[in-house]
Amino acid sequence: MFRKLALVSLLSLAACSQPARDVPMTQVAVAAPTAAQVVQDVRAIVEPCELASDRASGDIGLLVAAASPRDGARAAMAGAKSACLTAFGALQKAQAPGEVRDACLSAIYTRETLADTAIELLDGKAGPLAVTTLRYKADDQGAAGRACGAALARLDGREFAMAANPSRQ
Template identity: 70%
Template sequence: MFRTLLLAGMALVAAACSPPAAKVPLTSVAAVAPTAAQAVQDVRGIVEPCEQAMNRAGGHFDQLAASASPQAGARAAVGATKAACLTAFAALQKAHAPGAVRDACLSAVYTRETLADTAIQMLDGKAGALAVTTLRYKADDQSAASQACSTALATLGGREFAMVATPRQP
């Protein structure tokens, strides 16, 4: 029994020390992992339609947060924001970006979508008595999450540039 265990242990040690059967070439690994600049560009491309829809609907959100009557076109603008941000959320979940960037930007598009959802409930008359206060808090949350996404993208983009070697001057 001891001899069998000893032989099995030696076989495991030999297997661990031997080179792997198939090495993945470095060029293949680089092709799979996007550069930081590419990840930033990809995430910005995903988030941008949500941001643009939010900017177009911004006046409508402000008016609802001020307890004023909505302007014509509010429902369409807010609905477009919700749809754009839901699409961005789904795409970001599949994006090949570092976790911190993806998480920060997921939070940003999610808070925009929930802000739009609250506004739609208000426009449909389905919101409760605290809807205006809730909308204001969600607008603040959205602003903070948007800033966090921008900061994460800037940090990731800056990190790649910091790693580039500077040529020495004679």
């Protein structure tokens, strides 16, 4: 009886302490994405917002100049707003370093608010300073877009610089 008890206790101890080589594959850490992959992912998220904003920019420019935008301007602006809201949500969930995430979120946000202000102006819901606000937001959008691009370029360049000279860490 003592032998059986000793054997059972040894077997239960062995079952509880598996060696590291027996760790199931589901528990192995996943490698972090490379900088190039992060840049590619962020660009894929930001691009639809940029393209939609570019399509609406001519009409927004007409509003800033106090001219009448073309037919379909509201749809282009609404498309930009929607694309940028979608991009904003996706970028918040993406794996990107803080500098890149913050700069690109800012760029997306300024594009979305520019489109939103333009829609309000078209709908007659904007106040008397709406055109001036639109001008400032257009300037902000340009600066934020450049900051996003610069953050992506720094991240992309950092990976290649380290790959070219691994002793530089």
